[in-house]
Amino acid sequence: QIRFTLENGVGVITLNRPERLNSFTEVMHAELARALDAMEADAGLRGLVITGAGRGFCAGQDLSERKPATDGSRRDLSLILEKCYRPLINRLRALPVPVVCVMNGVAAGAGASLVLACDVVFAVESAKFLQAFSKIGLLPDAGGTWFLPRLVGSARAMGAALFGEPLSAAQAEAWGLIWRAVPDAALADTLASVQATLAAGPTRAYAATKAALHASSGNTLAQQFDLECQLQRELGYTDDYLEGMRAFAEKRPPAFTGT
Numbered sequence: 001q002i003r004f005t006l007e008n009g010v011g012v013i014t015l016n017r018p019e020r021l022n023s024f025t026e027v028m029h030a031e032l033a034r035a036l037d038a039m040e041a042d043a044g045l046r047g048l049v050i051t052g053a054g055r056g057f058c059a060g061q062d063l064s065e066r067k068p069a070t071d072g073s074r075r076d077l078s079l080i081l082e083k084c085y086r087p088l089i090n091r092l093r094a095l096p097v098p099v100v101c102v103m104n105g106v107a108a109g110a111g112a113s114l115v116l117a118c119d120v121v122f123a124v125e126s127a128k129f130l131q132a133f134s135k136i137g138l139l140p141d142a143g144g145t146w147f148l149p150r151l152v153g154s155a156r157a158m159g160a161a162l163f164g165e166p167l168s169a170a171q172a173e174a175w176g177l178i179w180r181a182v183p184d185a186a187l188a189d190t191l192a193s194v195q196a197t198l199a200a201g202p203t204r205a206y207a208a209t210k211a212a213l214h215a216s217s218g219n220t221l222a223q224q225f226d227l228e229c230q231l232q233r234e235l236g237y238t239d240d241y242l243e244g245m246r247a248f249a250e251k252r253p254p255a256f257t258g259t
């Protein structure tokens with residue numbers, strides 16, 4: 001239910017249940033976990049790109065698999081959150097490389113939370129965000145209530161989560177929910193250029209930047225300064241820093257090796 005490739009150090013995960021708008025099943029979660037196993041074990045990993053097949057990115061939990069209410073039964077929804085969603089989101093956040101989402105279409109429910117857990121998000125202009133949870137009597141999960149207010153502030157997070165109206169890619173960009181909306185026709189080019197950028201990037205600087213930005217929301221300025229000092233000390237000894245300084249002096253683009 002996913003396609004996974006790992007080339008030039010860059011993993012590409014394509015959610016691949018287009019007929020169900022790539023909604024999550026337990027099988028898909030197991031396949032995602034295996035792809036993450038492979039990437040976590042790869043010392044040469046330089047980035048991860050997540051996208052979707054077909055016209056949707058991810059419509060959240062597959063509601064036909066869970067059948068939360070239609071059969072009259074009630075169940076503990078936290079079980080699937082603990083089993084599938086918490087590890088997925090935690091592992092993406094902890095991956096020591098940039099995780100870039102290229103949203104090819106709508107992201108709803110936990111699919112929207114997956115998007116927000118990524119480090120950088122591109123979305124085609126026709127893509128929409130839908131905090132679909134309130135429509136089925138639930139709250140945003142898979143980290144949604146943590147990511148949303150941090151990205152867009154409390155007022156917008158409340159409005160989006162409570163009323164669940166679709167948000168366009170352009171609006172999401174204007175709010176700072178995503179990095180960039182791109183024309184639909186630019187989807188393939190965006191995917192290719194993100195892969196190329198990650199494969200040629202200063203991977204250790206990326207890792208440090210990701211770690212520091214993630215840590216900042218729980219840190220004081222003094223703690224963050226300490227962290228910057230520690231990480232910058234480490235980066236000062238890397239090959240890529242040496243190469244970056246040489247390339248600057250020689251007025252040429254740097255050839256980073258990720259070491």
Ligand code: LHQ
Pocket residue numbers: 019020021023059060061062063064066068077080081106107108109110111130132133136138141
């Ligand atoms: C789907 C789905 C879907 C199955 C479209 N499931 N088939 C965590 C843990 C435990 C329990 C519950 O929840 C969670 C977290 C969550 O993620 S809750 C939120 C779950 N997601 C939603 O409520 C979104 C449901 N989908 C939609 O609202 C629409 O499909 C959107 C707005 C995403 C797209 O609308 P359209 O572009 O009009 O497409 P469509 O509705 O016609 O969907 C295409 C097909 O995909 C359709 O099947 P069909 O056989 O009629 O062609 C849908 O039934 C199916 N599909 N989402 N989540």
